[in-house]
Amino acid sequence: MRKIKILVFVSFLFVIITLSACTSGDSSGDGQSDENTIQVWTMSDGLDDFVTDFEEESGITVDVQSIPWESAHDKLLTAVASGEGPDVLQIGTTWVAEFAEADTFMDISKYIDDYENLAPDNFYESAVGTTEFDGQTIGVPWYVDTRALFYRTDILEEVGYPNGPETWEDMIDASRKLADRGDDQYAIDLPTTDPQFPFILAWEQGWTYDIDKGADSFNSSDFKEAIELHHLFYDEGLSQMGEGKEFFQAFSDGSKAMFFSGPWDIGTVKDRAPEIEGKWDVKVMPTAENNKSMMGGAHLSVFANSEKVEQSLKFINWMAAPDTQAKWYETKSELPANKEAWENPVLADDDMVSTFGEQLEATQPLPLIPEYERLGNEILTTLEEINRGGAEIDQSLEAFRAEAAKILSE
Known part of the structure; x- marks a missing residue:
């Protein structure tokens, strides 16, 4: 019954978007025309500057769109309804179930073994638990949070x-x-x-x-x-x-x-x-x-309608690497989900930060x-x-x- 209601709402929203499309001038799909460009939606400031190393290494251009948390939920709903979303999107752990039920994410289970940094054993067990829904893997842990x-x-x-x-x-x-x-x-x-x-x-x-x-x-x-x-x-x-x-x-x-x-x-x-x-x-x-x-934080997921799965997974694989996650911590003070990243001196040599690493071993995924x-x-x-x-x-x-x-x- 719950899924039927979500689908009815999404269908209704799709009609609204379709009727207004001729005047909206929406350009969310601009990056789709270039196979070496992926579009990423994030609620974390600073990612556009951070990804330049990946762009140089891979030859893939990352078009980053930063979205305020307060408007992100509605923007994601619109993307689901229209089918016009990014290639990669950030998703907070508390939104996983709602958007997974609306078929927002691609199931990447079959790709996990092809990328060295995506193995579940790399991450905190509770973080992995919030990326699994209804037998599918809908994302990869990016950063984690606890109290x-x-x-x-x-x-x-x-x-x-x-x-x-x-x-x-x-x-x-x-x-x-x-x-x-x-x-x-x-x-x-x-x-x-x-x-x-x-x-x-x-x-x-x-x-x-x-x-x-x-x-x-x-x-x-x-x-x-x-x-x-x-x-x-x-x-x-x-x-x-x-x-x-x-x-x-x-x-x-x-x-x-x-x-x-x-x-x-x-x-x-x-x-x-x-x-x-x-x-x-x-x-x-x-x-x-x-x-x-609690085990909180955010994941990186591939949008269900993306036609650039390989490029998207290359990006997520790079973001999941221990060195990348340690560098992201230095940039934004958001804790790595990759356990190996905690061996980096920037985290390991800080006793207070290490305490949060210890607490992350004793966490519970949110329902x-x-x-x-x-x-x-x-x-x-x-x-x-x-x-x-x-x-x-x-x-x-x-x-x-x-x-x-x-x-x-x-």
């Missing part, structure tokens, strides 16, 4: 955790001591707009999403424990209810001594709070049943379902009702499961 704990080493030492909390029991104990320092003193800012974070907490309690069970997957004591854990930090005043002072100022002055985030904030802390150099560090996620974090983002946003709404509105947890979870069942049935 870890940032903490003030000097302040955590004062409450007995100089190397940061190892477990969630440690985290709660340290947080209570930090909050006891006085007025306007907190332990941590929990992410309130990140739909992945509630799932991370649930995975660490031993919960998993079962596609066959659907909404019944949320009827689990492990999932409830994750919601209760999240609520504890607000109920006891360990995390501030409300925005408060500018975050990096709070991390600098120690009033919020911990936070969860991705690798990009290593550079942000260094830039925004240079006065605390040597007084903070990064640590893998605290452990409950496990310490799994590969088209409704994932809607479910994530719905659980954020539920948490807001519990933490800020005082709603009762059992009743809120019952309402969430009912809404999840409705979303999954549409």
Whole structure:
């Protein structure tokens, strides 16, 4: 039923595009006339300059079109409906299921063995898991993303955790001591707009999403424990209810001594709070049943209608090479999906970055379902009702499961 609805929508959108084609002047297919030119759509700035080495080595011209993330989803939908897309496209992990069901990607399974850098063993297992859909390989991992704990080493030492909390029991104990320092003193800012974070907490309690069970997957004591854990930090005043002072100022002055985030904030802390150099560090996620974090990032895929499969795969093979991915990290600070790239000194010699490499070994792919983002946003709404509105947890979870069942049935 879900696939039928997607196809109906795509057909409708195709009619609209066809009717407007005579006036649109669309040039998305311009590169198609030159067999040595491929068109690449990306949401990452700087790729056009980065690919010059590939162009010189291969004789293939790469026509890069950078698309803002906020408009990328609609642009991809239009490409699917019209059949007029690029040869290679970047796809975020949370969009894989939605666009795979609409037949956006070419299945490249039969080509994998022909290219040395595309072998699944080259990449983190969880990253590969997000490139496989319905028995097909719809992409190759480009860069990866995960979450870890940032903490003030000097302040955590004062409450007995100089190397940061190892477990969630440690985290709660340290947080209570930090909050006891006085007025306007907190332990941590929990992410309130990140739909992945509630799932991370649930995975660490031993919960998993079962596609066959659907909404019944949320009827689990492990999932409830994750919601209760999240609520504890607000109920006891360990995390501030409300925005408060500018975050990096709070991390600098120690009033919020911990936070969860991705690798990009290593550079942000260094830039925004240079006065605390040597007084903070990064640590893998605290452990409950496990310490799994999310596996995010982006893939490179061949558009289903591309007539330049060989050229496209040569490009993706080059982008997947360890040296290329290490160089991309130097350029954009986006973490390599290729595990060998982590042996490069630019990553291996940086202890904080290496911590993210360690965390990537303990990750969980996000549920590969088209409704994932809607479910994530719905659980954020539920948490807001519990933490800020005082709603009762059992009743809120019952309402969430009912809404999840409705979303999954549409």
